[in-house]
Amino acid sequence: xxxxxxxxxxxxxxxxxxxxxxxxxxxxxxxxxxxxxxxxxxxxxxxxxxxxxxxxxxxxxxxxxxxxxxxxxxxxxxxxxxxxxxxxxxxxxxxxxxxxxxxxxxxxxxxxxxxxxxxxxxxxxxxxxxxxxxxxxxxxxxxxxxxxxxxxxxxxxxxxxxxxxxxxxxxxxxxxxxxxxxxxxxxxxxxxxxxxxxxxxxxxxxxxxxxxxxxxxxxxxxxxxxxxxxxxxxxxxxxxxxxxxxx
Numbered sequence: 534x535x536x537x538x539x540x541x542x543x544x545x546x547x548x549x550x551x552x553x554x555x556x557x558x559x560x561x562x563x564x565x566x567x568x569x570x571x572x573x574x575x576x577x578x579x580x581x582x583x584x585x586x587x588x589x590x591x592x593x594x595x596x597x598x599x600x601x602x603x604x605x606x607x608x609x610x611x612x613x614x615x616x617x618x619x620x621x622x623x624x625x626x627x628x629x630x631x632x633x634x635x636x637x638x639x640x641x642x643x644x645x646x647x648x649x650x651x652x653x654x655x656x657x658x659x660x661x662x663x664x665x666x667x668x669x670x671x672x673x674x675x676x677x678x679x680x681x682x683x684x685x686x687x688x689x690x691x692x693x694x695x696x697x698x699x700x701x702x703x704x705x706x707x708x709x710x711x712x713x714x715x716x717x718x719x720x721x722x723x724x725x726x727x728x729x730x731x732x733x734x735x736x737x738x739x740x741x742x743x744x745x746x747x748x749x750x751x752x753x754x755x756x757x758x759x760x761x762x763x764x765x766x767x768x769x770x771x772x773x774x775x776x777x778x779x780x
Contacts, residue, residue, distance in 0.1 A: 572596035581615035619755030634688035683719035702767035709765035
């Protein structure tokens with residue numbers, strides 16, 4: 534149990550809190566990464582305590598050359614304690630898959646948004662849309678066709694907590710772009726099963742989960758109120774400070 538792994542009570546004043554590894558991404562697996570210099574490896578860590586504003590883990594990005602990483606600890610250091618176990622990732626192996634991501638309806642132009650909201654267009658297109666969406670076809674678009682849920686590199690933001698909120702680089706004022714979405718769930722428990730990989734769909738719709746593991750939450754990470762944390766970077770320079778946002 535998690536409670537058995539961490540001491541109870543406040544950490545000693547002189548006890549540093551190790552940052553926890555959240556993701557390790559190789560350029561060979563994810564070519565759209567734009568590393569500085571000869572770097573080919575991105576390591577993302579966070580502090581397992583809530584930080585202001587918005588009570589979320591503080592994140593750190595490290596670009597490295599994989600060939601130069603030679604001193605690897607057999608057992609990474611564990612924090613003295615964590616705010617809660619949703620900040621303690623379950624080790625797992627990535628299986629990157631390239632997909633086409635479409636913007637959330639809030640990111641569409643007014644003209645495109647009117648088209649998405651027009652039920653007659655869905656009918657004329659012969660789209661296989663349940664008639665229950667007739668009063669709000671935009672919901673069908675947002676649930677089934679727009680920004681993909683789950684952990685992803687790049688892609689479109691999963692707006693919902695707020696309207697689209699551009700992020701500006703603190704150094705050059707360039708509009709920042711999404712680098713990584715850290716998701717509480719790969720897909721939701723309802724209609725979002727359509728986003729489940731084919732090999733996981735039987736498990737996703739089963740009454741129970743094998744050994745208690747939820748196939749839609751393999752990392753066991755949970756941020757906010759089952760939200761997403763997005764990490765943004767400057768397109769002009771990966772060495773400029775990054776930003777993050779809970780959605």
